[in-house]
Amino acid sequence: MRETATLRLPGSELFVEAFGEQGDPVVLLVSGTGACMLAWDQEFCIRLAAGRRRVLRYDGRDTGRSTTCPPGSPDYNLHDLASDAIGILDAFGAREAHLVGLSQGGAVSQLVALTHPGRVASLTLISSSPGDADPERPTLPPTPLKTQVELHNAPWPQWSDQDSVADYIVFLDRLHAGLGRDFDECSSRDRARRVVGRAGNIESSLTNHYYVEPVTPWRGRLPEIRVPTLVVHGAHDRLLPLEHGLALAREIRGAKMMTLPLGGHGLDHRDWAPVISEILGHTRPTEEGFLSHAAVR
Template sequence: MTAGGLRLWTERIGDPDHPPVLLIMGSAAQGITCPDALVIRLVERGAQVIRFDHRDTGRSSVVDFDAQPYALADLAADCLAVLDGHGLATAHVAGMSMGGMIAQWLGVHAPGRVRSLTLLTSSPMGNRSGDLPPPAPEFLAHLAAGLAPGVESDVELFRVFNGPVRPFDEPGARAMLERAWARATDPAAARNHDRAGRTFAPDRLAPLSSITAPTTIVHGDQDPVFPLAHGEALAAAIPGAHLHVVPGMGHIFYSPGLPEEIADLIRL
């Protein structure tokens, strides 16, 4: 489907007559990053699941960021285009990491399209104050190591993302990452998401207190990217939000049994 001249890869899993869940992945992440087991569990719960590749990832369009810079609002507009393409006026929205920030943007600026919000391993979209804790040293050390891009580097990144408590499903993560690298039109283009995420505009500073959609925040107590205080800040900012802390969870869902556990926490 298309969005403002872009082509976005998307797929629908489940019965089109069932309540829709839009899955929004994080920075530089393709739609297939979400474990299939999580998607299957949502379908078993009676949902139809919509997932897609952000611009600059997977099979979606590659953008010349210098010529056509974009920001969180543009990535949110892509989400609305995906819903439009599937003929959906509204959906339950579940966003992970940066995807959770995009979900917040939708909850604030497009409330009529959002049935509910589930914010997974995320952080307030407008936070610039520096009053929330920084990433864990292990994550910063991995970035500083400057490993050559590729499957092996990403497997090690996912190992760090997973955290030290729950077992890491390395075979599952590796299989997904191999598929992701094979289907990416331009793997380097995904780095543009970091630039987009650092672009702040007034729309990101809108108060989260204006969100009216029923909201659940799901956060691990071992998240090396956004420590638990980020999830607690979201819960404090959004009226009526429920915070569910997952013991031992890091920043991804690649641990045995975890995809199903998270799927059961997503609002329907």
């Protein structure tokens, strides 16, 4: 079963899509920087829901069909994005949920677990980072210089030209992809066109999350997270090197590490099957029997 809703929350309106049956354990998918809910492919959601999960994906602020701010002027921070996640759970009547956060969505999920621990059943952190406890004295490797140069030298798209913006999204997808496998440009371009076509303000979508004001670093509080945590990270992540994921797995008590040998930043469809299998196992209620394997065909 699929349904959609536009939720009116304090400070925002968010577009949400739900897969699966009411009453099944809720899995909330939290997208990364500049990414709408299409960062979680529909087929990925369907396969998770087939494992008897109630799967929610949504357009975060400034993306897709949700609230937008003028380009360069977001009026929110990461704590507001964490509050949005709680607002979605409230609207769907979910006392708690399994949070699956991708990149910046992993940071938001960490904040939810720290500020609303009773609402989080488990965490899955994909291509994410704990950040540095002291940004002035970093201990984690930065984005490699070659990647920084590529990003810096990339020309901005013509925001009024949908093809130009789609080209830019494909460029970003290529940059995020792992180096050990062929880049699927056809799938990337198809998704890019859908992202552009449904965006309320595509310039805000692709820029505003970079202007969000930083919040107090929380890396020193990671031992406070007591929910089961799965860390998934690509061995060839060109934005957040693997050491970021390893730090999360090391500093969150009892966390499990899953390294994708050919993975980059984000989830390639060729990694869906093992990742879905891990998430279903990770989110299985203790009283539940065997799950359907239709989700991991």
